[in-house]
Amino acid sequence: MKKLRSQEWYGRRDRDGFVYRSWMKKEGYPHDLFDGRPIIGICNTWSELTPCNSHFRDIADWVKRGVWEMGGVPLEFPVMSLGETQLRPAAMLFRNLASMDVEESIRGNPMDGVVLLMGCDKTTPSLLMGAASCDLPTIGLSGGPMLSGKFQGHDLGSGTGVWQMDAKVRSGEMKIDEFFEAESCMHRSKGHCMTMGTASTMASMVESLGMSLPGNAAIPAVDARRYTLAQMTGRRIVEMVREDLRMSQILTRAAFENSIRANAAIGGSTNALIHSIALAGRVGVQLNLDDWERLGSGLPCLVNLQPSGQYLMEDFYYAGGVPAVLRELGEAQVLERDALTVNGKSIWENVREAPCWNRDVIRTFAQPFKPTGGVAVLRGNLAPDGAVIKLSAASPHLLQHRGRAVVFENIEDFHARINDESLDIDENCVMVLKNCGPRGYPGMSEVGNMPLPPKVLRKGVTDMVRISDARMSGTAYGTVILHACPEAAAGGPLALVRSGDMISLDVPKRRLTLEVDDNTLAARRAEWKAPPLPERGWERLYVKHVMQADKGADLDFLVGHSGAPVGRDSH
Numbered sequence: 001m002k003k004l005r006s007q008e009w010y011g012r013r014d015r016d017g018f019v020y021r022s023w024m025k026k027e028g029y030p031h032d033l034f035d036g037r038p039i040i041g042i043c044n045t046w047s048e049l050t051p052c053n054s055h056f057r058d059i060a061d062w063v064k065r066g067v068w069e070m071g072g073v074p075l076e077f078p079v080m081s082l083g084e085t086q087l088r089p090a091a092m093l094f095r096n097l098a099s100m101d102v103e104e105s106i107r108g109n110p111m112d113g114v115v116l117l118m119g120c121d122k123t124t125p126s127l128l129m130g131a132a133s134c135d136l137p138t139i140g141l142s143g144g145p146m147l148s149g150k151f152q153g154h155d156l157g158s159g160t161g162v163w164q165m166d167a168k169v170r171s172g173e174m175k176i177d178e179f180f181e182a183e184s185c186m187h188r189s190k191g192h193c194m195t196m197g198t199a200s201t202m203a204s205m206v207e208s209l210g211m212s213l214p215g216n217a218a219i220p221a222v223d224a225r226r227y228t229l230a231q232m233t234g235r236r237i238v239e240m241v242r243e244d245l246r247m248s249q250i251l252t253r254a255a256f257e258n259s260i261r262a263n264a265a266i267g268g269s270t271n272a273l274i275h276s277i278a279l280a281g282r283v284g285v286q287l288n289l290d291d292w293e294r295l296g297s298g299l300p301c302l303v304n305l306q307p308s309g310q311y312l313m314e315d316f317y318y319a320g321g322v323p324a325v326l327r328e329l330g331e332a333q334v335l336e337r338d339a340l341t342v343n344g345k346s347i348w349e350n351v352r353e354a355p356c357w358n359r360d361v362i363r364t365f366a367q368p369f370k371p372t373g374g375v376a377v378l379r380g381n382l383a384p385d386g387a388v389i390k391l392s393a394a395s396p397h398l399l400q401h402r403g404r405a406v407v408f409e410n411i412e413d414f415h416a417r418i419n420d421e422s423l424d425i426d427e428n429c430v431m432v433l434k435n436c437g438p439r440g441y442p443g444m445s446e447v448g449n450m451p452l453p454p455k456v457l458r459k460g461v462t463d464m465v466r467i468s469d470a471r472m473s474g475t476a477y478g479t480v481i482l483h484a485c486p487e488a489a490a491g492g493p494l495a496l497v498r499s500g501d502m503i504s505l506d507v508p509k510r511r512l513t514l515e516v517d518d519n520t521l522a523a524r525r526a527e528w529k530a531p532p533l534p535e536r537g538w539e540r541l542y543v544k545h546v547m548q549a550d551k552g553a554d555l556d557f558l559v560g561h562s563g564a565p566v567g568r569d570s571h
């Protein structure tokens with residue numbers, strides 16, 4: 001085995017070697033731990049302000065067992081943790097900042113391999129992106145979903161249940177106290193959201209990219225097998241260091257193509273699209289919206305999970321999880337079977353005999369849950385650089401629709417007017433929300449699934465066409481067109497829409513059209529003013545450098561990778 005990177009710190013017989021070792025010895029480590037054995041960083045997003053990751057210190061202990069067993073030395077380190085439900089104005093505003101923390105923490109410290117502990121939505125892409133820019137041997141370990149929510153004798157899914165019950169409260173079908181009672185019933189164990197929301201989607205992406213051991217995505221957080229997987233992950237990362245199996249060997253174009261197809265098959269979140277394009281950018285794989293359209297939009301949805309379907313992640317695990325889905329894709333010849341995974345085997349070797357124990361939860365390719373599961377990419381004069389819609393979560397009768405725009409200039413305007421009974425809106429209108437994109441919010445918040453006005457809900461209508469430059473929670477549903485590019489705050493055509501304009505949507509033809517002539521749009525553009533830059537700090541840096549959603553909303557200067565070398569000592 002070639003000399004390990006950590007020996008540039010600990011293998012020295014000079015003053016600096018003394019410094020590097022001596023300050024570590026005060027933690028109690030004996031001298032022989034610095035003799036050249038693999039140093040494994042455990043990159044931990046534990047935080048009590050990230051409730052989905054609050055069990056990660058326990059998980060880290062089990063990773064450490066595996067590392068010690070194989071003759072490595074585990075060193076746990078914290079990075080910025082992004083709690084989706086707690087952080088304002090949007091956890092996404094900080095995804096790239098957290099990725100910088102991860103990248104520099106890995107590069108600057110004496111480690112030979114890394115285990116990434118990921119769970120809540122943005123903690124997965126931020127860790128993958130940061131680690132990818134360093135390209136050490138790296139393995140992902142998700143924290144696992146919560147147990148199923150239970151309320152009034154029924155399953156209750158994270159997020160999805162909130163949107164459903166909120167609509168009932170607003171239409172008068174449910175009492176507010178009953179709604180609040182559900183708070184303790186929805187989330188009753190450690191773990192991340194247990195619908196096929198963004199966290200479960202991203203965990204499934206990690207697995208289908210080959211970046212984790214098989215089975216990583218679905219094992220519940222409190223199931224003993226989650227801890228077994230953690231120990232196995234600890235064992236494996238030491239082997240990966242000895243094999244010098246790096247992230248760039250796993251994250252190939254074939255791996256990304258597999259993850260796009262898997263996203264369609266699981267009915268995954270639209271957020272995966274942004275994160276995967278950003279991650280691909282870090283490793284030099286050219287990935288764009290057209291890849292998502294070409295590879296995923298024609299595939300069926302196999303998995304009957306909320307928000308597209310009925311079940312929850314616990315059911316998904318018992319039914320066979322991601323391996324059973326990937327086996328279906330492989331047998332249907334839509335899997336890059338030779339893609340390498342972190343256990344050193346191809347993805348097909350890992351899943352070709354994966355069993356399915358419940359065909360109501362995981363359907364076959366021949367008899368899918370829904371005929372289309374992927375993300376469709378729409379273009380037209382309203383979104384010249386693309387907008388997306390999650391097909392499995394949309395209402396079939398609205399996929400071709402023409403309606404009068406009801407425009408909200410920003411999220412405050414929306415909140416101020418949506419419950420106003422005098423608002424001129426009905427179920428045939430198209431709701432338009434501006435200034436919620438990467439620059440506009442800033443941070444591209446998950447507000448694209450605008451709640452419907454009460455007077456429409458009272459008619460029993462549960463879906464309307466909605467368009468914005470925002471994202472939506474992976475737990476959300478509806479005929480919701482997201483990520484319109486360029487965004488309104490960047491001067492995209494969305495900024496020019498006015499209430500009363502006609503908008504036509506044709507998903508089968510992938511068209512989204514604002515029926516306003518070019519001269520009128522040019523006159524409106526002449527009146528448009530760009531919003532001012534934030535005055536200071538991270539928001540200013542972010543708004544100046546964030547790219548649009550079709551480019552993954554990474555910062556322009558973070559694209560690519562620099563490897564892990566650091567030439568200079570600290571003293």
Ligand code: FES
Binds near residue numbers: 121199
């Ligand atoms: Fe953390 Fe849903 S809020 S995963």
